Amino acid sequence: MANQFCQITRDGHLTIFTLNRPKVMNALHSPAHFELSKAFDDFAADPEQWVGIVTGAGDKAFSAGNDLKHQASGGVMDRPPTGFAGLSHRFDLNKPLIAAVNGVAMGGGFEIALACDLIIASDRAVFALPEPNVGLAALAGGLHRLPRAIGLKRAMGMILTARRVTPQEGIELGFVNEVVPHAELMDAARRWAGQILACSPMSIRASKQAVMRGLDETVEMALRHQLEYPAVSAMRASEDFIEGPLAFSQKRKPNWKGR
Numbered sequence: 001m002a003n004q005f006c007q008i009t010r011d012g013h014l015t016i017f018t019l020n021r022p023k024v025m026n027a028l029h030s031p032a033h034f035e036l037s038k039a040f041d042d043f044a045a046d047p048e049q050w051v052g053i054v055t056g057a058g059d060k061a062f063s064a065g066n067d068l069k070h071q072a073s074g075g076v077m078d079r080p081p082t083g084f085a086g087l088s089h090r091f092d093l094n095k096p097l098i099a100a101v102n103g104v105a106m107g108g109g110f111e112i113a114l115a116c117d118l119i120i121a122s123d124r125a126v127f128a129l130p131e132p133n134v135g136l137a138a139l140a141g142g143l144h145r146l147p148r149a150i151g152l153k154r155a156m157g158m159i160l161t162a163r164r165v166t167p168q169e170g171i172e173l174g175f176v177n178e179v180v181p182h183a184e185l186m187d188a189a190r191r192w193a194g195q196i197l198a199c200s201p202m203s204i205r206a207s208k209q210a211v212m213r214g215l216d217e218t219v220e221m222a223l224r225h226q227l228e229y230p231a232v233s234a235m236r237a238s239e240d241f242i243e244g245p246l247a248f249s250q251k252r253k254p255n256w257k258g259r
Contacts, residue, residue, distance in 0.1 A: 037086030065107030
């Protein structure tokens, strides 16, 4: 059955997820959360898909977050175990995700971007956690990921004021990787994806898992435990682990297999 709320495009080893509710600024409701969760499940399980880009349909919004009109009308508010957009509570995805933020990224929309590994922003993007303005709180990861990304005081300056932040300030604060003219956004996101795809996918997954798991440990303990991380063990046992040094010694481009 075709997706209703998220368009999926595959280009080689790259998957592009386009949040597709432009009439409501790509705000998400319960059916969208479950659909997206299934899409990210499929991405995680597909050995031929190595990198993902998440963006929004239309020119106005990446995602305005929770569909408040749906909530106010008494609509079902169920979410999958993987959380908001199938991402906020997904902690086992070792494949990198790039958020290509094409407009408003408010509340849950900002939390989707923060759940990705990189944020590439259009110069039209706007970021905020405005939940306190409507009697809510950013409980889909924003209150926890933002302080880890930019430090406590800077994060509290956004969280406690619910203020809007430009992409240029996002660069200064440290949660945006690059700002580009609106028309160049997807080209820029694909450029970043291409740089990742030039590397061994086994190494990329091992690196992401080591970083994320290591954040919960001291550096000493992370160094002790990293060889036990599943993605690191898989990298060391992979064909790519042999191919990389072999290609380097033969002065040729490696032929990554992802296994």
